[in-house]
Amino acid sequence: MTDSLRDKTIVIVGAGPGFGRTLALRAAAEGATVVVAARTASRLDGIVEDVRAAGGTAIAAAVDATDPESVRALRETVGEHTDAVHGLVYSAFAVPSMKPLAETDHDQISRGMDLSVLGALRATQEFTPLLEAGSSNGAASNGTQPASPSSVVMMASAVIHHSRERYAGYKIAKTALVALGHSLATELGPRGIRVNTVAPGYIYGDTLKAYFEHLAGKYGGGVDDVYAHTASRMDLRRLPTEDEIVDPVLFLLSDAASAITGQTLTVDCGEFHT
Structure with missing residues (x-):
């Protein structure tokens, strides 16, 4: 532990029992106040209990990333606890249809796009003012002061690197998520907010x-x-293990990655070379 996130507030949207729980525990151990958000409230309570039992600070908040009002309510809940957010991790996930495109219902693809891509956009839009407030972007103004920009990390998938049968619908959504990250990095960079994606292989x-x-x-x-x-x-x-996927996310959330934005980091033990 390096205290790399000390005094920072990190919001995890789509905090599930696997990767999300591990990320919450590790981020809290690095000194962050962690906000875990997902649809299933019972899972969130368990994560919060685990974080607190380990000596960390955590807050639970239910959210449906496909509902703009729900995402706004999440931001308002976080705003009741802090006036600045330093990191946002978007990892909301839906099981893909795993059918060839010729047999995939268009509604299934739309639902995947809504959750994976538009959900990430909704969350980033809502939290941009708090992320901007959490940024110390001195280098952008005079080039002499060290910058500590806020960070958005979106969880993509190594599926973006292949076109195997039955993965098409999932690849479409995750590839669009990467493109979203690129555009947001360009738009939010001047406001002191970095945006990157992590593309895990098997976890x-x-x-x-x-x-x-x-x-x-x-x-x-x-x-x-x-x-x-x-x-x-x-x-x-x-x-890769869950911890090995969490490691690069923690890095991208930390000031050690203060000059990194608009990038996609594949973590797959070398299945694909990118």
């Missing part, structure tokens, strides 16, 4: 383990066999 946590168990039961062999077959495509011959 080896409880959810993926359960899926590997399903595949092992369906095709034979064990979970270790499924893992080895999947990892054989990675340069490092293994899959």
Whole structure:
């Protein structure tokens, strides 16, 4: 722990039990006050309890990222606790249809775009004033003072690097999210706000383990066999853990990344070279 986020407020939209929980715990351990937001209130309460049990500070707030009024209510709730936000992580996720485009209902693609892309835009729009208030962008004004711009991190996916069957709808949404991040980085940079995306490959946590168990039961062999077959495509011959996905997010939220914006960082143990 380096206290890299001390005295900062970090809002996590789409804080689930896997990556979101790990990010909340790690960010709080680095000194941040963490706001966890998602649809399922019971999950949020559990994350907050875990953060507080570890000695951190956390606040829970329900939000539906597809509802502009709900996102506005989240911003108002956060505004009751602080007048500045230093980091926003958007990781809202919906299970994709996993069908070829020729068989995919247009409404499924629209729902994915609404949650992954427009939800990220809604959240960023609402929190821009608080993010601007949390920025110390001295270098932008005179070039001599160290800058401490606020940071937005959007969670994309390594699916943006391939066109495998059944992933098309998901790729469309996540590729559009990356494009959104590029444009927001250009527009918000002068206001002292950095915007980057992280594109994870497989994340080896409880959810993926359960899926590997399903595949092992369906095709034979064990979970270790499924893992080895999947990892054989990675340069490092293994899959990233949740902590290894959280690490670059914490970096991008910190002042150590103060000059980095408009970038997409792929974290996949070398499955794709970008």
